Amino acid sequence: MEVTLSIDPLFLAWSYFRRRKFQKCSDICTKVLEDSPYDQEHDTLPHISEAAWSLKTRALTEMVYIDEVEVDQEGIAEIMLDESSIAQVARPGTSLRLPGTSQGGGPSPAVRPMTQSGRPITGFVRPSTQSGRPGTMEQAIKTPRTANTARPVTSASGRFVRLGTASMLTNPEGPFINLSRLNLAKYAQKPNLSKTLFEYIFHHENDVKNALDLAALATEHAQFKDWWWKVQLGKCYYRLGLYREAEKQFRSALNHQEFVDTYLYLAKVYQRLDQPITALNLFKQGLDHFPGEVTLLTGIARIHEEMNNITSATEYYKDVLKQDNTHVEAIACIGSNHFYTDQPEIALRFYRRLLQMGVYNCQLYNNLGLCCFYAQQYDMTLSSFERALALVSSDEEQADVWYNLGHVAVGIGDLPLAYQCFKLALAFNNDHAEAYNNLAVLELRKGRIEQAKAFLQTAASLAPHMYEPHFNFAILSDKVGDLQSSYMAAQKSEDAFPEHVDTQQILKNLRHHFAVL
Amino acid sequence: MPEVKSMFREVLPKQGQLSMEDVPTMVLCKPKLLPLKSVTLEKLEKMQHEAQEVIKQQELALREQQQAQPEQEQAQ
Numbered sequence: 001m002e003v004t005l006s007i008d009p010l011f012l013a014w015s016y017f018r019r020r021k022f023q024k025c026s027d028i029c030t031k032v033l034e035d036s037p038y039d040q041e042h043d044t045l046p047h048i049s050e051a052a053w054s055l056k057t058r059a060l061t062e063m064v065y066i067d068e069v070e071v072d073q074e075g076i077a078e079i080m081l082d083e084s085s086i087a088q089v090a091r092p093g094t095s096l097r098l099p100g101t102s103q104g105g106g107p108s109p110a111v112r113p114m115t116q117s118g119r120p121i122t123g124f125v126r127p128s129t130q131s132g133r134p135g136t137m138e139q140a141i142k143t144p145r146t147a148n149t150a151r152p153v154t155s156a157s158g159r160f161v162r163l164g165t166a167s168m169l170t171n172p173e174g175p176f177i178n179l180s181r182l183n184l185a186k187y188a189q190k191p192n193l194s195k196t197l198f199e200y201i202f203h204h205e206n207d208v209k210n211a212l213d214l215a216a217l218a219t220e221h222a223q224f225k226d227w228w229w230k231v232q233l234g235k236c237y238y239r240l241g242l243y244r245e246a247e248k249q250f251r252s253a254l255n256h257q258e259f260v261d262t263y264l265y266l267a268k269v270y271q272r273l274d275q276p277i278t279a280l281n282l283f284k285q286g287l288d289h290f291p292g293e294v295t296l297l298t299g300i301a302r303i304h305e306e307m308n309n310i311t312s313a314t315e316y317y318k319d320v321l322k323q324d325n326t327h328v329e330a331i332a333c334i335g336s337n338h339f340y341t342d343q344p345e346i347a348l349r350f351y352r353r354l355l356q357m358g359v360y361n362c363q364l365y366n367n368l369g370l371c372c373f374y375a376q377q378y379d380m381t382l383s384s385f386e387r388a389l390a391l392v393s394s395d396e397e398q399a400d401v402w403y404n405l406g407h408v409a410v411g412i413g414d415l416p417l418a419y420q421c422f423k424l425a426l427a428f429n430n431d432h433a434e435a436y437n438n439l440a441v442l443e444l445r446k447g448r449i450e451q452a453k454a455f456l457q458t459a460a461s462l463a464p465h466m467y468e469p470h471f472n473f474a475i476l477s478d479k480v481g482d483l484q485s486s487y488m489a490a491q492k493s494e495d496a497f498p499e500h501v502d503t504q505q506i507l508k509n510l511r512h513h514f515a516v517l
Numbered sequence: 518m519p520e521v522k523s524m525f526r527e528v529l530p531k532q533g534q535l536s537m538e539d540v541p542t543m544v545l546c547k548p549k550l551l552p553l554k555s556v557t558l559e560k561l562e563k564m565q566h567e568a569q570e571v572i573k574q575q576e577l578a579l580r581e582q583q584q585a586q587p588e589q590e591q592a593q
Contacts, residue, residue: 064564066557066560066561066564067557070555070557070558110544111547112547113546113547113549121549121550121552122552123550123552123553124552124553124554124555125552125553125554125555125558126555126557126558328553329553329555332552332553335550336550336552339550340550354553359553361553361554362551363551363552363553363554364553366550366551367550367551370548370550374548397551400549400551401551403548403549404548404549407545407548410545433546434546434549437545437546438545438546440543441543441544441545444543466546468544468545468546471544472543472544475541475542475543476543502541502544505539505541506541
């Protein structure tokens, strides 16, 4: 006699969901729903299909879920048509927009490379730090040429939309829920369905307007007493760019219930409004309620870092590590800070710690290789770079690894190898301004002035924020006798790095020359 | 300490001028530590990559269909 045992399909789906096998969970839910369809129009439904429906929305949401606290991308329109700015020129130490206004005195670009927005590069990259804020419209439009991903026109047309279309691709029969036919008012009255439905609309469909409608109805139904809905309303307002409204909702949610996430969202609003000091105060308030909370401490450190105040950022990252000694971001940032303050041995220890923790990627091996080289542990250098090259996932990464290998070659005096490395960097990423500059220096050593000039000009046009190409061009032109070009290039170099002594020297000499004439 | 009589003696000019010229040299761009990626960023990139793959496959399938159709018409 045959006995076939089978689990209740809904239970199985639930089990798949808990094991994060969302596709399988969603498939089973689809079958359950086919057997006993959940009619979106009428109210005649058995509980089982209601549960399956809700579970499927959750599974689909989880598939494309990304942490909303982390996601932040400013479009050109938001940067240029900024309505929330109070003053044209912010006072020192009160703005994130002007990196030069820090009080702490950031690292000099002679030691630490800069990003396009004029900030020192950090040890860790998040979606919001991927491309810094450009200073002018011209720069904003140019940015996509050298950044890995193009900057969207507005944040509403950016990644969210792309992710929205990505989630549509996963079900070719069309969307699971037809939002336009949904009776939002009806769902808003069912607390057990409305929350999953909201998250589905917000994260999976990226339809912020409908999500906002649902949240507004639901919070009304909850008699404005549910902090969760207020946070969701705030999230919707934030995405729509209504920052002051978002602030109100988050504040009100905090009155109902102290919650770490709400603090983080609210701080995000203030950062977008360019009020870093308010954000810092808020984080400190949050720390009073949640002492030693790692995410809040990290938030403080990030703001200090963005304001070019690397020393206090490092202090806070150290605090983070006291609470959570496996915090990758803190370790990476402290490590890179040590590297660029002439302590590669200590940086090496931090990166080695990351390796022990199981971080295994191209960036880490590249950093290990560089630290080993500058800490004079030559045996490990090349093998680290070999690993890094084996682990690359994109051409840009490969270009960066070859660029750093070029530095190692320069360090050991193998100039032909260095030349080849920089050439390879350019082969993988045609926009690698640093490689162009270094190649120009090598070309000049070989005595090919015209070639060097061309490379320097390319580097300068690709990365106007770097002082090196301008400065080198000034020296080169000076040697050839083209004083006018030399003067112009030196001025650009001064704009990029006002404290550079050699640039000042050149300018002084040139001014003297011109005065004599 | 035993006295070591060295064959070489340092030469310090007692008269005349010692001049040194500081010539500005070209600067190299600095080595770049690559920033590590946050989990969210990695997930975002993975999702975008997967979506691109799906689109590519769909386009390929479409193209194959379009190529197959005229051949069928010719056969008929």
